[in-house]
Each structure stands twice: as C-alpha cells, then as structure tokens.
Amino acid sequence: METMIRFMARPGFMAREVAGEQILIPLDTGGVRLSNEEHLPSFNGMIRLNGLGLFLWQELKNPRTIDELAAAVEARFDTKGQNIREDIRDFLNTGIQNQLIFMVQGKE
Numbered sequence: 092m093e094t095m096i097r098f099m100a101r102p103g104f105m106a107r108e109v110a111g112e113q114i115l116i117p118l119d120t121g122g123v124r125l126s127n128e129e130h131l132p133s134f135n136g137m138i139r140l141n142g143l144g145l146f147l148w149q150e151l152k153n154p155r156t157i158d159e160l161a162a163a164v165e166a167r168f169d170t171k172g173q174n175i176r177e178d179i180r181d182f183l184n185t186g187i188q189n190q191l192i193f194m195v196q197g198k199e
Contacts, residue, residue: 097154097195098183104138104191106124106145115148115191138191143168147182154195157183 103137104115115138117183143164151165164170186192 095156095196097156097194097196098151098160098186098187099154099193100148100151101191101193105147106140106148109137113140113145143178143197144182147179150194 103118105118106113106115108114117136146164146167147160150160155163156175157179161176164175164179168175183192187194
C-alpha cells in the first residue's frame with residue numbers, strides 16, 4: 092500500500108458572502124489538537140477568497156490529494172491552458188503556512 096499525502100481544511104470556519112466577496116470567518120478555531128497533543132492557537136481574523144479558493148476550501152472539508160483537487164477543479168472550471176496544479180499548490184502552501192490547512196497521511 093502506498094502512503095499518500097492528503098490535505099484538509101482546519102475546522103471551525105464558515106464561508107460567507109460579505110459585500111460581494113467570499114470571506115472565511117472563524118467560528119471555533121481554538122479546539123484543534125495536533126498529533127503531539129499541542130493545541131493550535133485560535134484564529135482571529137477573516138480571509139478573503141476568490142472563486143477557486145472558495146471551491147478548494149469546500150473540497151478540503153474532507154481529506155484530498157492534489158490529484159483529487161485538480162480533477163475536481165477541472166470538472167468545475169474551464170482550466171484549458173492553465174497550470175491548475177501550480178495554483179492548487181500555492182493555495183495549499185499558503186494555507187499550511189497560516190495553519191489553515193493540514194497535511195494528513197493515509198494509506199491508499
């Protein structure tokens with residue numbers, strides 16, 4: 092069995108449209124416990140998302156690989172001629188750096 096890296100959004104956020112923009116609003120982000128039993132700090136702020144970012148965030152409610160995310164994006168959006176995997180990696184990297192997206196290992 093091959094080990095695969097999957098990504099998952101940090102729980103405790105709600106997506107809402109505010110003044111015509113898609114915003115992630117923290118509801119209860121203080122209860123996240125890491126595998127080493129440490130708790131992440133609460134997140135106090137709002138995050139503005141474009142259409143692709145909102146779609147990816149919604150997909151990441153369940154663990155997904157980059158391949159799964161790319162297939163979902165390609166099924167939903169016209170991506171012809173675009174390097175969608177690079178956009179996905181950028182989104183994931185930004186989310187990981189800001190402790191909003193986690194890497195989850197799983198068996199295939």
